[in-house]
Structures are given as structure tokens and as C-alpha cells.
Amino acid sequence: MESGVSSVINLTEVAKREKEEFGKKVSELIIEFGAENLLACMQCGACASVCPLARVGFEWYNKKLIKAILIGMKEELLDDPTPWACVACNRCTEICPRQVAPFEVMFAMRRLMVEEFAIPTLAIEGIRSLYEHGHAVYMTGREARKKVGLPEKPPTTDSDEKALQDLRTILRNTKLAELGLIPME
Amino acid sequence: MPKIGVYICHCGENIAGAVNIEEVKKFAEQLPDVVVVRDYLFMCSDPGQEIIKEDIRKGLVDRVVVAACTPRTHEPIFRKACEDAGLNKYYFEMANIRDQCSWAHWHEKEKATEKAKQLIAAAVAKARLLEPLEDRYVELNKDVLVIGGGIAGIFAALDLANAGFKVYLVEKSPSIGGNMAKLDKTFPTNDCSACILTPLMVEVANHPNITLYTYSEVESVEGTVGNFKVKVRKKQTYVDWEKCTGCGACLNVCPPKARVPDEFNEGLSLRGAIYIPFPQAVPKKAVIDPDACIRCSGRWFGEEPRRTKDGKPILAPCEKVCPTGACSRDEPRDPNGEIIELNVGAIIVATGYRVMDKKHFKEFAPDSPNVITALQMERLISATGPTEGKLIVPSDIPKYLEWKRKIEKGKEAKLDVRKPKVITFVSCVGSRDERFHTYCSKVCCMYMLKQAMLLKEKYPDLDIYIFFIDVRTPGKDFDEYYMRCRKLGVKIIKGKVGGVQRLPDERLLVRGYDADLGKPVELISDIVVLATAIEPNTDLKDLARKLGINVGAEGFLRERHTKLYPVDTMTEGIFICGCAQGPKDIPDSVAQAKAAAASAMSLLAPGKMKVEPLVSEVNPEKCTGCGICAPLCPYGAIEYVEIDGKRRAKINEAICKGCGVCAAACPSKAITLHGFTYEQVLAQIRTIARKGVIEEV
Numbered sequence: 113m114e115s116g117v118s119s120v121i122n123l124t125e126v127a128k129r130e131k132e133e134f135g136k137k138v139s140e141l142i143i144e145f146g147a148e149n150l151l152a153c154m155q156c157g158a159c160a161s162v163c164p165l166a167r168v169g170f171e172w173y174n175k176k177l178i179k180a181i182l183i184g185m186k187e188e189l190l191d192d193p194t195p196w197a198c199v200a201c202n203r204c205t206e207i208c209p210r211q212v213a214p215f216e217v218m219f220a221m222r223r224l225m226v227e228e229f230a231i232p233t234l235a236i237e238g239i240r241s242l243y244e245h246g247h248a249v250y251m252t253g254r255e256a257r258k259k260v261g262l263p264e265k266p267p268t269t270d271s272d273e274k275a276l277q278d279l280r281t282i283l284r285n286t287k288l289a290e291l292g293l294i295p296m297e
Numbered sequence: 298m299p300k301i302g303v304y305i306c307h308c309g310e311n312i313a314g315a316v317n318i319e320e321v322k323k324f325a326e327q328l329p330d331v332v333v334v335r336d337y338l339f340m341c342s343d344p345g346q347e348i349i350k351e352d353i354r355k356g357l358v359d360r361v362v363v364a365a366c367t368p369r370t371h372e373p374i375f376r377k378a379c380e381d382a383g384l385n386k387y388y389f390e391m392a393n394i395r396d397q398c399s400w401a402h403w404h405e406k407e408k409a410t411e412k413a414k415q416l417i418a419a420a421v422a423k424a425r426l427l428e429p430l431e432d433r434y435v436e437l438n439k440d441v442l443v444i445g446g447g448i449a450g451i452f453a454a455l456d457l458a459n460a461g462f463k464v465y466l467v468e469k470s471p472s473i474g475g476n477m478a479k480l481d482k483t484f485p486t487n488d489c490s491a492c493i494l495t496p497l498m499v500e501v502a503n504h505p506n507i508t509l510y511t512y513s514e515v516e517s518v519e520g521t522v523g524n525f526k527v528k529v530r531k532k533q534t535y536v537d538w539e540k541c542t543g544c545g546a547c548l549n550v551c552p553p554k555a556r557v558p559d560e561f562n563e564g565l566s567l568r569g570a571i572y573i574p575f576p577q578a579v580p581k582k583a584v585i586d587p588d589a590c591i592r593c594s595g596r597w598f599g600e601e602p603r604r605t606k607d608g609k610p611i612l613a614p615c616e617k618v619c620p621t622g623a624c625s626r627d628e629p630r631d632p633n634g635e636i637i638e639l640n641v642g643a644i645i646v647a648t649g650y651r652v653m654d655k656k657h658f659k660e661f662a663p664d665s666p667n668v669i670t671a672l673q674m675e676r677l678i679s680a681t682g683p684t685e686g687k688l689i690v691p692s693d694i695p696k697y698l699e700w701k702r703k704i705e706k707g708k709e710a711k712l713d714v715r716k717p718k719v720i721t722f723v724s725c726v727g728s729r730d731e732r733f734h735t736y737c738s739k740v741c742c743m744y745m746l747k748q749a750m751l752l753k754e755k756y757p758d759l760d761i762y763i764f765f766i767d768v769r770t771p772g773k774d775f776d777e778y779y780m781r782c783r784k785l786g787v788k789i790i791k792g793k794v795g796g797v798q799r800l801p802d803e804r805l806l807v808r809g810y811d812a813d814l815g816k817p818v819e820l821i822s823d824i825v826v827l828a829t830a831i832e833p834n835t836d837l838k839d840l841a842r843k844l845g846i847n848v849g850a851e852g853f854l855r856e857r858h859t860k861l862y863p864v865d866t867m868t869e870g871i872f873i874c875g876c877a878q879g880p881k882d883i884p885d886s887v888a889q890a891k892a893a894a895a896s897a898m899s900l901l902a903p904g905k906m907k908v909e910p911l912v913s914e915v916n917p918e919k920c921t922g923c924g925i926c927a928p929l930c931p932y933g934a935i936e937y938v939e940i941d942g943k944r945r946a947k948i949n950e951a952i953c954k955g956c957g958v959c960a961a962a963c964p965s966k967a968i969t970l971h972g973f974t975y976e977q978v979l980a981q982i983r984t985i986a987r988k989g990v991i992e993e994v
Contacts, residue, residue, distance in 0.1 A: 121811065123788075123820035124719070127760055139786065151784040154768075155791065155813050179813040183788055210780075 117188045130184040138186045145220035152210040153178045159204035159214040170194040174204050174214035190230035195221040240294045245270045246279050301424050302333040302358030306340035306365035308395050315399035315409040324414045328421045329991050333357055340365050346378040353382035360424045364392040364417045385429035392420035418989040422980040430910040430971055435951045437523035438642035439901045447475020449875025449890040450647035451497050456894035458506035465639050467529055468511045472578035473498050475649050481679040484747040485778040498579040518843050522870030523642045533634040535585035540623035543581030547571045550614035557589045563673045566683035571615045599629025643870045643897040650876035653727040653829035665799040666692040668825045674748055689714040690823050692803045717823035721807050722763040723794045727830035734830045736851055739880040741828035742769045746782045753785045761787045764794045764809050797825050831880040846871050853879045864893040872896050911972035912953040913960050917945045919967035926959040
């Protein structure tokens with residue numbers, strides 16, 4: 113059984129929560145977050161046939177995620193790791209016969225999850241690292257660099273104080289700062 | 298000695314794939330009187346026919362046997378080839394080695410080859426005995442009968458009438474318009490149904506070439522193509538249509554006790570015993586339903602009225618209120634109505650369909666008033682429906698009607714009805730279901746999308762769910778229509794509903810399955826709309842029997858050939874169109890109606906018709922006048938005449954269809970069926986019995 117979803121989906125409950133708690137339809141939120149062509153989906157499944165997530169067994173890959181959104185599910189999906197596993201290969205966007213761009217739906221779902229503070233720890237670490245070093249994935253092993261005669265920091269934003277300050281200014285002006293997920297002073 | 302040419306067709310791989318052509322060819326070459334054997338990839342193609350023609354022109358052959366497909370479609374083609382090359386076209390015989398051999402024995406190639414040989418030998422045996430025959434011509438009556446006044450019948454009648462043909466249009470209801478008149482809007486353009494249909498109905502009524510018989514049914518049909526004799530029963534209306542102006546004064550005075558479910562509103566409201574079917578009815582005339590009438594004032598038609606103390610007659614309310622005297626009960630009326638006799642050359646059947654009632658589907662809570670058929674939904678959202686198009690739950694319609702009655706009488710009243718918030722559609726109810734109908738009703742996907750779209754556009758807050766097995770939208774602009782519906786936010790769920798439960802508050806618990814998520818789903822709905830199957834009308838079989846045309850296993854009228862003769866029947870001169878032939882939408886019904894009209898025109902326009910000389914003839918020398926044959930003839934073509942003071946059978950060639958029943962039954966072998974004589978048929982049978990060896994004559 114999938115995490116967070118009961119064995120029988122009660123559509124009346126789903127619709128009620130959608131209206132009462134969110135004030136907006138889930139599909140409308142997802143469209144606002146960038147998946148403009150969401151409603152054109154006809155559930156053909158072409159996106160799922162090429163999706164690496166579907167192939168390795170993630171539960172809510174593109175096609176199923178879209179269907180769940182269309183019938184108004186949200187709460188059940190927030191704790192799911194699938195959108196964070198998306199590698200943005202964009203194969204789904206290329207294959208989609210309705211120009212839905214399922215990749216955009218995946219990323220809109222990430223944005224929705226962030227709004228709801230439903231973020232995996234790993235993602236928060238990435239954001240922190242981005243703010244501190246200018247890299248979402250930051251390499252460890254500075255000692256090793258020193259040993260082979262390389263500078264401690266690579267010649268990127270990390271070692272360029274001005275660039276790093278510029279990046280932080282940008283980040284402080286994004287939605288991330290509003291949400292206060294990490295300290296940005 | 299006849300010189301027979303045998304021409305073997307490969308039919309691409311169709312024949313050659315199972316029958317060893319070379320072997321069959323060698324076999325045919327040694328048959329008696331066969332002088333030429335040839336084979337070709339497609340014998341019916343132009344070069345194929347040319348091979349036959351060339352042999353005839355050169356004088357090589359004077360009898361032709363083609364071993365190929367079915368004579369049903371191809372015999373006329375090869376006969377014409379013979380004729381074009383100067384040979385009497387009845388010196389032609391066909392052996393069906395495809396439908397009856399290669400197709401049937403595809404996996405037994407040796408046996409198929411053996412059977413092909415025998416069939417060819419039998420055809421050669423018959424060809425040796427063929428006689429030349431001459432075509433004859435019969436005069437055709439150019440008038441046409443159209444049965445059914447729905448959209449198909451209307452278009453068939455109008456096309457014929459506009460081309461100058463006289464048309465009789467017979468409709469069993471009091472008004473033409475059919476099921477289309479009940480629809481609110483029509484896909485894929487969402488035209489208002491009444492707006493596009495009503496002008497056509499008026500055109501039919503006013504057309505100088507159309508005689509309209511509504512409230513009438515076909516009683517019997519005799520005769521054949523070009524000369525059908527049809528009896529039509531004009532049912533008793535109990536209202537004098539000469540005087541009725543359709544003012545509607547009588548409708549409201551008919552008492553509540555005489556009210557019965559209104560057919561036009563699919564039972565969602567009641568109508569009086571005296572009624573006009575709908576506001577735009579054509580003709581707009583009232584009829585009295587004698588089963589519903591409670592005989593107000595205790596008097597029936599032609600009976601003396603009861604009188605008040607001062608001698609004034611007591612009249613029924615409808616009679617009293619009628620301004621023209623059309624409802625007068627002074628004169629007796631024959632409950633059987635009136636029989637009208639028509640002579641026509643062709644008949645077009647366009648009797649339409651009905652939708653299945655919800656009562657058959659116990660799993661969908663048919664006892665709940667809020668479970669309705671899609672046609673009922675059309676009435677519920679139509680401006681001429683029971684609520685004038687106001688969307689309320691059907692269980693509150695009685696409350697609405699009560700409120701309306703009070704308001705109309707000038708009383709104060711408060712309207713307290715529930716508006717639906719959730720509507721659920723269920724597809725394939727009775728269609729694609731072995732328990733009911735195996736076929737797809739073809740229009741349901743589109744009308745569910747249409748109704749959902751109309752509702753969602755008018756009431757954006759409505760939650761609409763459509764449960765589909767598959768969404769089938771294969772028509773011009775249809776899939777675009779489907780996408781438009783999806784983009785409105787209608788929730789489309791793949792999976793059929795398995796159960797509906799009536800709740801105490803008259804809402805409904807729907808249990809379905811979402812195949813995309815792989816989970817059962819359930820929801821509470823205010824209205825459940827069942828897309829019930831399109832069915833043949835109950836009396837269609839009866840009508841088909843009267844007309845002598847075929848009905849398929851599913852109960853719809855059967856066309857002569859699905860692809861090539863889609864509006865023809867096996868009976869010459871009778872054409873079919875619209876939903877009587879099978880489920881279809883309005884564009885297809887209209888297209889078929891126009892096709893049927895064109896087919897009738899091309900048959901009748903010349904005024905005479907070539908008839909095959911393959912008819913029976915009596916030899917008066919042999920006939921004993923025993924009287925066996927005449928009652929057996931399905932066409933009434935045999936009569937008895939005096940010849941030299943003796944009773945003898947005589948066959949009317951114009952009526953005979955060449956079925957051969959009389960020839961088979963005649964004990965003195967006095968009847969010859971030309972083209973299928975005793976000698977010819979026996980030669981065929983004997984050849985096959987001897988496994989392909991032809992008996993010397």
C-alpha cells in the first residue's frame with residue numbers, strides 16, 4: 113500500500129477538504145506554480161513509460177501525480193519523496209502528446225510542498241549549502257584538496273566573496289527567505 | 298458443343314493463400330467442354346476482365362465460368378463484362394472459391410484445393426446447360442413512403458420532396474421531431490436542438506410534395522419494388538384536427554386524476570389525457586389518450602350528454618373550454634381510426650430508437666428519483682423541460698410543479714427545492730454488457746461530455762464526475778470537444794461504477810474504481826446520470842416482418858452490405874437510415890438519411906427498372922392445376938387461369954422474385970425457374986456428389 117493514501121479514496125472528503133481548507137483547487141495551485149497546461153492531461157501514460165522514477169519504483173511518478181492532483185488530492189501527497197527524486201531529465205516533456213510538460217507538474221509540486229513546509233531534511237541541507245557556499249551539493253574533503261596542493265576552496269562562488277554576497281542578496285529576495293527555512297542574516 | 302472458359306482468381310492472397318491455383322488449373326483443363334483455363338491476381342480488375350473479354354471477342358469461348366469470390370457483389374460485374382464483349386450475360390456462371398472455400402478452410406490447404414476443384418466442376422456442369430435469357434423492364438411508381446418522422450425521416454423526406462418526388466411521411470406520435478426534439482443542445486457545436494430542428498419540421502409540414510400522416514402506423518405492406526401497396530392506420534385522435542388550432546386551452550383543464558407520465562419529459566412530469574406533445578409540435582394539434590381519459594361528465598363520444606335540471610347538457614371540461622368545437626363529443630368516433638391505402642415505388646425506414654429504462658439496473662438504485670437516464674437529464678436542463686431548465690434535484694420536481702401551479706393561480710408560494718452540488722455520470726449502462734447489449738451505443742461518451750460541459754459552464758461550482766470505461770470520441774471535432782470539457786475541470790475517472798446506494802436524505806453513495814490510481818473510490822452525489830443503451834424500438838421487429846426486411850441479432854435493421862450497401866436492404870426498393878439501423882449520432886443519421894433518399898432517387902428516377910429474367914414460368918402442358926404453388930408464393934405472384942377450359946397456374950413475371958419455392962414444390966415439374974432449371978441444379982449436385990466428375994449429357 114502507498115504511503116499516506118487509504119485503500120479507498122473518498123472523493124467527497126477530498127473535494128470537501130479542497131474547498132474548505134485550501135480555498136483553492138489543488139489543480140489551480142499547481143497551475144499557479146508553473147504547470148500551466150495541467151488540465152490538458154488525458155492520462156495516456158506516455159510520460160510514465162519514460163520516467164526514471166517510475167522505472168525504479170517511486171510511487172507517485174508523473175502520470176499518477178497528475179491524476180491525483182486532478183481529483184483534488186494534496187494532503188496525501190505531501191510526505192511523498194517522489195518529486196524530490198525527479199532528476200529533471202525532461203523526457204516526459206518531450207514525449208507528452210498534449211504538451212502538459214509533466215516535469216513542470218513535478219516541480220510545481222515541489223513548490224507546493226515547500227509552501228507547506230513539507231520538505232525532506234536533505235533538501236533543507238541543500239538550501240543551506242547553497243546559501244553558505246554557493247553550491248546546493250557541496251563537496252567535502254578540503255583536507256584532501258590541500259594535500260594535493262589545491263586551494264582549500266574551488267575557484268567558484270565559494271572562493272569569491274563578492275559573488276557569494278551577491279548570491280545571498282538574491283536568495284534573501286526570494287520566496288525562500290519569506291519561508292524562513294534557514295537563517296539568512 | 299459449348300466452349301467453356303474457366304477463369305480462376307487469386308484474389309491477392311485471399312484464395313491463392315489456401316488453394317493451389319496451379320493444381321486447380323490443371324484439373325479444370327481436363328473437364329468436358331472446357332477449352333480455356335486462365336488465372337489472374339485480381340480477375341475483377343480492369344485487366345482481369347479484359348482477359349475474359351478478349352477470349353470472347355476472339356471466339357475462343359462462348360460460356361464463362363469465373364472461380365472467385367461471392368456472386369452477391371461480383372456476379373453483376375462479370376455478367377457485364379460478358380455482355381460488353383458480345384456474349385449473352387446469362388452464359389455466365391460463378392464458383393465461389395473464396396467465401397465458401399479458401400476463407401472457410403484456411404488452415405487445411407489440401408482439402409481447400411480439393412473443394413475448389415469440385416466447386417469449379419459443378420459450375421462447369423451447370424455452364425454446359427445454360428440458356429440465353431433477356432432482361433425485362435418494369436414500370437416504377439415514383440412516390441416514396443418514409444416511415445418515421447425523426448431527424449433521419451425528416452431529411453430523407455425533404456431531400457426527396459425537393460427533388461420533385463412525392464413523399465408520404467408516416468409518424469406514430471402526434472408530432473414529428475423524434476428523440477432529437479427532446480434534446481437540449483447538440484454536440485459537437487452545442488447548437489440548441491429545437492433551434493435547428495423546428496424550422497425543418499415546419500418545412501416538412503408546408504412542403505407541397507410531402508403528405509404528412511402523424512399519429513399513424515404502417516399496418517401492412519404488399520407488392521415489390523416500384524409497386525408497393527401500403528396500408529397505414531391513422532389512429533383515432535378524438536379531437537377534430539380540422540378544427541383544432543393548437544391553442545392549448547384544453548391542456549390545463551384536464552383533471553389531476555387523468556394525468557399520466559409525460560412521454561416528452563421522459564416521465565419527469567405529468568401530462569393530461571388530452572395533450573399536445575410539446576410546445577413546438579408539428580402539427581400542433583391535441584389528441585386524447587383514451588387509456589388515460591377518465592370520461593369527465595360520464596359521457597363518451599357519440600353518447601347523449603347528461604343534463605342539468607334545466608335541461609342544459611353537461612360537457613367535459615376540455616369540450617367546454619375548446620373555442621372551436623374540436624373537442625366536441627357529439628359525434629361517435631371509431632377507436633380503430635382510419636385506414637389509408639398508399640401506392641409507392643420505394644420505402645425508407647427511419648423509425649429511430651429508444652433508450653433503456655433505468656429499472657433494469659438494480660445495482661444503480663433505480664428506485665431513487667435522483668438516479669436518472671441521460672435523456673431525462675436533457676429534459677431537466679432544457680428550457681421546455683419540467684422545470685423550464687432550472688437545475689434542481691429530480692426528487693424535488695413535484696415540489697417545483699406544485700409551486701408553479703400556485704404561482705400561476707396568483708397565490709403566494711415559496712420555492713423550497715434543493716440544488717445539486719455534485720453530479721455523477723456513469724457510462725456504458727446496458728451497452729458493452731453481455732447481460733444486455735454487446736454493442737457500444739456510440740453517442741453516450743459525447744453526450745455525457747456535452748451535459749457535463751453545459752452544466753459546468755452554467756454552474757462552475759458544480760462538482761462533476763464522469764466514470765468511463767473508455768472515452769470514445771472518434772468524430773470530426775469530437776476529441777477537441779473532449780479536451781474542452783477536461784479543461785473546464787470536469788473530473789474524468791477511468792473505471793466503471795459498480796454500485797449506487799440510495800441514502801435517507803435522497804442523496805446517493807457512488808462506488809467506483811479509479812484505474813489510474815489503482816484504487817476503489819467512493820463519493821456522495823446529488824444526482825447520478827446513467828448513460829443507458831440505445832435500443833431498437835419494441836415494435837421494430839414487427840415492422841421489419843411486415844416489410845420483409847432483416848433484423849440483426851442485436852435487433853436493429855440489417856443493411857444489405859455493411860460497407861458497400863449501407864442503406865439498402867435485402868429487399869429491393871426498401872432503404873434504411875438513422876438509429877433503426879444501429880446507434881448513431883445526429884451527423885451520421887442525417888448523412889444516412891440523405892444517402893437513403895439519394896438511393897431511392899437513383900432507383901426511381903428512370904421510371905422503369907431492369908429486372909433479371911431469373912423468374913419462374915409455368916408450362917401449361919404439364920400443369921395439372923393442383924393448387925399447391927400459389928399459397929406458397931411469398932410475393933403473391935401466382936394466380937390461376939382457364940386455358941382450354943382447364944385450371945392452370947400462371948406466374949406474374951413482374952411480381953416474381955425468382956425464389957424458386959414454387960418450382961421446388963410442383964409435383965409435376967411444370968414450373969421452370971430460369972437460370973436455375975432442374976437440369977442445371979441437378980447437374981451441379983451430381984457433380985459434387987461424384988467428387989468433381991461431370992456426368993456426360
